[in-house]
Amino acid sequence: MTTYDSYVGGAQVPSSRYVYTVTTSAVLADVFEALTLKRRLEQGAVDPADAADFVVGRCAMADEDIIAAATEAAAAAAPGWAATPLAVRLSLAAGIRKRLEEKHAEFVDVLIAEGTPRALAEWQVAGLLETFGETTIGWCATQMEHQIRLGSRILRLRRVPDGVVAINPPQNAPAASALFGITALLAGNAVVVRAPRSAPLGVMYAMRELVAPALDELGAPPGTLNVLCSRPSPAIRNWLESPLVNSVFYTGSVETGFKLEQDAAKHGTKVILELAGNDCVVVWRDADLDLATEALTECFFGSGQICMVPNQVLVHPAVADELLDRLQVAAGQIRPGPPEEPGVLLSPVLRSEKFFAFIRDALGKGAEIVHGGRRLETDGSPSDTGMFLEPTVLRVDGIERGREIDAVRFETFFPLLPIIVCEPGSDESILDAMLAHVLANPYGLRNSLWATDESVVEQFVNRITNCGLLKVNDSHIGFLPFLPTHGGPGRTGGAFGEANYPMLRTSRLQGISVAAGIRPRAAVFDAYTQFLTGRQANAVHGG
Incomplete structure (x- = not known):
């Protein structure tokens, strides 16, 4: 049986409690028997070996201490990952896409086991291949940094990472949504991902088998990616109350999302919402x-x-x-x-x-x-x-x-x-x-x-x-x-909703000027003199 423990600071963290994934086919055959088996497994009343024909995997349940440790690990890793050159961070997308291509059949099987029809599981994977494709990532890259030379100055406009981004995917399509959310890594953020209790296996598979190896290949600091399964309330409470979390990427209901937006404002935390559609x-x-x-x-x-x-x-x-x-x-x-x-x-x-x-x-x-x-x-x-x-x-x-x-x-x-x-x-x-x-x-x-x-x-x-x-x-x-692929205003994205590219939404603009041989006082006052000179010249020439 596949087992995924919490993944914090680059290490596995086991638990005394696990959530078991019973195949949807078993549920369809006998819903009462399948859900009873699931409950008894989670209570420790059944030996998992005796349920191997009905269970495809299990994920450790994280308590509040593990949730806090994941936040701390992300905060420790964030400066080092943010300092990694943009070109290296962008190459993470190619590493994830490569693994998606290699493991797509296995990933589809995990999604099917959690209840996604095969055709829709394949559709989700196809969408993710576009999300991590060269065209999409290439356009986002053009938005991350621009540079011009103006006289003896080099002027740069760049997007810098928020820092620590906590990601809450929904109960429907959680694995695909989690992979969409972790494009925040490309901007230089460290992330904490919470897998929902109702369908954690696909999220854990995606993070551990697709994302973590690609980060390791680039030498990312331990803690750049952290993933755990927990109830939503303790995780979100930690994210809002912790000064270490900069942004929360929440996907879920309109009611919960709007309340989260209000609560986050009180704590000075940025929220990116992906809510309902009509x-x-x-x-x-x-x-x-x-x-x-x-x-x-x-x-x-x-x-x-x-x-x-x-x-x-x-x-x-x-x-x-x-x-x-x-x-x-x-x-x-x-x-x-x-x-x-x-x-x-x-x-x-x-x-x-x-x-x-x-x-x-x-x-x-x-x-x-x-x-x-x-x-x-x-x-x-x-x-x-x-x-x-x-x-x-x-x-x-x-x-x-x-x-x-x-x-x-x-x-x-x-x-x-x-x-x-x-x-x-x-x-x-x-x-x-x-x-x-x-x-x-x-x-x-x-x-x-x-x-x-x-x-x-x-x-x-x-x-x-x-x-x-x-x-x-x-x-x-x-x-x-x-x-x-996602995003929009109103009840879909909250007060600041727009078309959603997490790489851009979890970063912010910063201007930089690097000068050589500039006299500060002249830099302050010469611009106005040049403005007046230009106006006088225009007047002489009838401008």
Whole structure:
């Protein structure tokens, strides 16, 4: 059985308590038996050797002393790593990418064991390869340092690391989110990563097998990377109260993130938030409906428990019925199953009460179910006790009605897609209403458009500014080099949210002037004299 202890200051720190990862397939076979086995293992009531067929690994639980030690180790390592030349730090990305390529199959298997369907695990790895790719890292590098010569001065503008960055990935896609967050290392920060108790194995694997060896290869100081599994509250409390932590990179719910932002301000700690999404897709009258339908079904991937999937759709009334017909067929082809099976895109959902509350609210406010709305067994058959939720499409007539429906107003995090059919009118009035609705969205992760009319595309691109990423006629969730994968304003990123490159967000600008032969008094007063001389010259020449 794979065991990962806490990793602090370059050393493994064992524990008397471990969190066990029971395969999702075992949970699907018998949820009660699998979760009981997990609980008994964690209580020490079962010999791990007797559960080898159901358990793929375990991770040590860190107590408050280990959490504090990780913070101290990062603070000790931070100055040495920050002093490492930028070119060396940037080469860390190539080292991580190399290991991702070499170990991608093994990494995918770990993600599958924790419940990620194979297709989505492979999608996550592909996104990470772009995150650590030359194009993306190369652009970030151009933002890190600039230098010009001005007379006898060399002027530099550079980004310097915050210092110690604490990273809290979410319970969904924690491994990929942790790898995204540790790009803060490239800026010269030392990091502490907390793996969530619900899915720690992928985070531990990524940090220990992919990141730590790449750091060791570069001779990074011990403590540059620290990773542990713990409950969130003691870790976050330590990060906020410790004067050693400079920044917290938090991914999670809007409510917790906003409170963290307020608490951090009291302690003078910088917070980078990656919160919810309520992404909107606009389908215009001339859209390629086959391709648009394919993009909209991305809403159901991972049972909707991915922050960057489509959450609501605005469709031109001229093509609404045809789009809904296509979506009804496409949604029925999204199937559940064991995560290791190719083609499976739905994940189990253990707590589904809110899903049905969203549906009841929508129906009570005039929406109609086009497809779905039931629980499913692993084989896809309807069931009152199934662990999957059927991909669900709602029809909502009118933007005003849509604004009243909770499934439109909030991120649902379920396989639930409301299609808002805009009120009839002129194309100009319909487009204005669509744009106003998108701009009123308090979330700010991604938005996208399906249209071929160049004037419609131009208006959409010029007027939609409230998101971190905007896509036109493209996969809504697909990763691209150079462009941001995460981030945005509002409920997505908090008061200071924007397109998120952790390498830039965990650093700050600093100006430097290195001079030779400059007389200080002349440097202070000559500039004004030169200004007056220039004005007089302009006056003489009629300037």
